Amino acid sequence: MDIRKVHKASCHCGAVKFELSLPNGLVEPRRCDCSLCRKRGAIVASVPLDGINITKGAELLSLYQFNTKTAKHYFCSVCGIYTHHQRRSNPEQFGFNVACLEGVNPLELENVPTYDGVNHPADRQ
DSSP states (O other), X not given: OOOOSXXXXXXXXXXXEEEEEOTTSSOSOBEEOSHHHHHHOOOEEEXXXXXXXXXXXXGGEEEXXXXXXXXXXXXXXXXXXXXXXXXXXOTTEEEEEGGGBTTOOGGGOOSOOEEOOTTOGGGOX
């Protein structure tokens, strides 16, 4: 797998391009079983909020929020690909779609755990 400290990424059509700071490669790639993640099927990893830099097409990103409207999910308004989201469980991080990374095939990742988003920690008392 081709992981560099700064990695280029894009949506499917290339209208949205971004760079991710990945000094330690992919840290804790995962799936989630919440209602949105089950439907989008992406494997995600996280970076700090300053670890992502949109280099092209920021104006083409659409925002989707649901339930508590805490998380901010972004996707390309041209091709519809989910690119990243500001996390609900850790708002100081962005989760990003591993499949958007250039040179990375998320299907080659082994033992990707599934997080329990149905019973989200923020919903527990």
